[in-house]
Amino acid sequence: MIKNFLNKISTFTKRSFLSDFTILLAVLIVSNLLADEFYFRVDLTKEKRYTLAKSTKKLLGSLDDVAYFNIYLDGDLSSDYKRLKESCRDILNEFRQEAGSNIQFTFEDVLSDKEIKEKDEILKQLSSKGLEISRSEISDDREESEKFIIPGAIVFFKGKEYPINFLKKKFGNTIEQDINQSIELLEYEIGNIIRKCVLNKEVKLSFINGHGELSDDDIADIGNELSDFYTLSRFNLNLNDTNCLKQVGKAISDSGSRTPQALINALLQKLKTYNGLVIAKPKYHFTDLEKFLIDQYVMNGGKVLWLVESLNAEMDSVGKYGNVFTNDYDLNLNDILFRYGVRINPDLIQDMQCHGIPVLSKGGSGKPGFMPWLYYPLLNAADSTHPIVKNMGSVWAQFASSIDTTSNPDIKKTILLHSSMYSRVAGNPVNISLEMLGIKPNTESFGKPYRTVAVLLEGKFKSLYEHINSIKQDIPYKSEIKNNRMIVISDGDIIKNQIKKGSGEIYPLGYDRYASQTFGETVMFENKKFILNCIDYLCDESNLMEVRTKNIELRLLDKTKVKTEKTKWQLINMLLPVLAIVVFSFANYRWRKFKYEKK
Numbered sequence: 001m002i003k004n005f006l007n008k009i010s011t012f013t014k015r016s017f018l019s020d021f022t023i024l025l026a027v028l029i030v031s032n033l034l035a036d037e038f039y040f041r042v043d044l045t046k047e048k049r050y051t052l053a054k055s056t057k058k059l060l061g062s063l064d065d066v067a068y069f070n071i072y073l074d075g076d077l078s079s080d081y082k083r084l085k086e087s088c089r090d091i092l093n094e095f096r097q098e099a100g101s102n103i104q105f106t107f108e109d110v111l112s113d114k115e116i117k118e119k120d121e122i123l124k125q126l127s128s129k130g131l132e133i134s135r136s137e138i139s140d141d142r143e144e145s146e147k148f149i150i151p152g153a154i155v156f157f158k159g160k161e162y163p164i165n166f167l168k169k170k171f172g173n174t175i176e177q178d179i180n181q182s183i184e185l186l187e188y189e190i191g192n193i194i195r196k197c198v199l200n201k202e203v204k205l206s207f208i209n210g211h212g213e214l215s216d217d218d219i220a221d222i223g224n225e226l227s228d229f230y231t232l233s234r235f236n237l238n239l240n241d242t243n244c245l246k247q248v249g250k251a252i253s254d255s256g257s258r259t260p261q262a263l264i265n266a267l268l269q270k271l272k273t274y275n276g277l278v279i280a281k282p283k284y285h286f287t288d289l290e291k292f293l294i295d296q297y298v299m300n301g302g303k304v305l306w307l308v309e310s311l312n313a314e315m316d317s318v319g320k321y322g323n324v325f326t327n328d329y330d331l332n333l334n335d336i337l338f339r340y341g342v343r344i345n346p347d348l349i350q351d352m353q354c355h356g357i358p359v360l361s362k363g364g365s366g367k368p369g370f371m372p373w374l375y376y377p378l379l380n381a382a383d384s385t386h387p388i389v390k391n392m393g394s395v396w397a398q399f400a401s402s403i404d405t406t407s408n409p410d411i412k413k414t415i416l417l418h419s420s421m422y423s424r425v426a427g428n429p430v431n432i433s434l435e436m437l438g439i440k441p442n443t444e445s446f447g448k449p450y451r452t453v454a455v456l457l458e459g460k461f462k463s464l465y466e467h468i469n470s471i472k473q474d475i476p477y478k479s480e481i482k483n484n485r486m487i488v489i490s491d492g493d494i495i496k497n498q499i500k501k502g503s504g505e506i507y508p509l510g511y512d513r514y515a516s517q518t519f520g521e522t523v524m525f526e527n528k529k530f531i532l533n534c535i536d537y538l539c540d541e542s543n544l545m546e547v548r549t550k551n552i553e554l555r556l557l558d559k560t561k562v563k564t565e566k567t568k569w570q571l572i573n574m575l576l577p578v579l580a581i582v583v584f585s586f587a588n589y590r591w592r593k594f595k596y597e598k599k
Helices: 002-037 054-061 079-102 116-128 175-184 186-198 220-226 242-246 249-255 260-271 288-299 315-321 334-340 434-438 513-519 527-539 544-549 559-564 566-598
Strands: 067-071 103-107 152-157 160-165 204-209 231-236 276-280 303-307 323-325 342-344 347-351 354-360 368-381 403-405 411-418 423-427 431-433 452-462 480-489
Touching: 054 079, 054 186, 054 544, 067 079, 067 186, 079 103, 079 175, 079 186, 152 186, 160 186, 175 186, 186 544, 220 527, 242 249, 249 260, 260 288, 276 288, 276 527, 288 303, 288 334, 288 480, 303 527, 315 323, 334 342, 334 452, 334 480, 354 434, 354 513, 368 434, 368 452, 368 513, 403 452, 431 434, 480 527, 527 544
Parallel strands: 067 103, 204 231, 204 276, 276 303, 303 480, 347 368
Antiparallel strands: 067 152, 152 160, 323 431, 342 403, 347 423, 354 368, 368 411, 411 452, 452 480
16 A cells, blocks of 8 residues: 555656756856855844845945954864854955955864863963963863863954953853854944044044153053044143143244234144043143133043042052042032033042952961952943943942932933942041951941942033133133033043053053962953944944844753753754655645646
């Protein structure tokens, strides 16, 4: 019976099988050839993960040479890293679709078939170029092995090399969460590299000095990062310093006037050449004329990143004397900041979610330890959807004050960073004592949660000198600007990198060398990323920050369910296709029999 059934099927299908197979084979070959030549895709994903932002397309349109990506994320990878690899391939295909042959890439496994010494040398070489090396994770039911993964690439453009790291790790995240957030940021990170390639450094950024601001060494690391995108300089705003006058000496000489008004005009014109100003931890008093220059810079569209502290508190003094009392810096900036929408309070934030400081163990052994220090709060993103702080980990602050915002309806206030829910404030004068290290904090006494430390101000700004006529005589003056933005941060140390005493070695911003030495592993916070995002949001005309708002929903398999139902689904996957073929064959046989017997 079964033999008869099979013979009948063979009779009806034999004549058409060869022609059908030939047509199918031809279609497959032609389709593959066309797919190699022409790449296109319709983005049907809910979050539009494969649709490039306008700012990204604009950057790609600026490429005038080949950007070649040599990607080292290859080889025997777990499923999580394979997702990251495929996402890299997908987004680079989208970039290539937009930029044509100016985007080229290849994946390379540089560690396969290499001896241990060769691997160590390769890893050391790539690490020195700025690539981060990851150890293998336990995944896919495979045993952990001594395996290294390089989730990054070197981009070659016009004879220069640019490193890019695809994996963005966040403390406390699982590898699946890290991979997903890394995929979300791929377009932004790769777009940033393209920006480095094509940027002609027309955007100017200046750090203010003359009032005891952080030195060049203190901001060396962030300055090095910013120099890839901006033309950096220093601007002396101390009108009592001869170096301030030298900056505009030629302009005053050319004007033929040596009046105070001529000096103010010349300085203001010089300030207007900068797209942004950074005021990083000033210590000395600002005069009204100096504030007037900043005010008019803002009224003419200039962007300002304020990193201003209200109280003088330094860890060096605490370590030297054991305890110190804070005192007011008296910067004379309260009125101008209040006019712009904020007030930096004369207090210090204490937070149970904090970093620590190195201490000597009891008994005089000299062996260093590490204990939590309430004055070193680890700040969180207040609005995780905002592009400045999206997907950002903790930012390390040191002796930060709380910020209040005013009720000015013309200015939109966006809180960027705040303390944890277990925080409180200590009012000036604050007795900062190392004896606090031995006292276990009581959670109930930390009743001032979520104290603001960084705030973005956007909207209509009015001049502080709107009703003060004496200072405006014979000087071009604007009373308001309808649309501008600035960022105020109540801790200057957020932008300060550590420096090794003696050698002068500069450490990366956000890196704590003391904690790293104590724990034997890198202790790094997100200070650098936060400052870079602040500057980009204020000054980057390419608007690449919009890419950071893209969300990609994490759709992962339930690993527990996969293990318990593994056999069932394996049987379904093996038997269902066979059953489908049998049913289709029988239905086809019945239909053909009905069709031809009727005739």
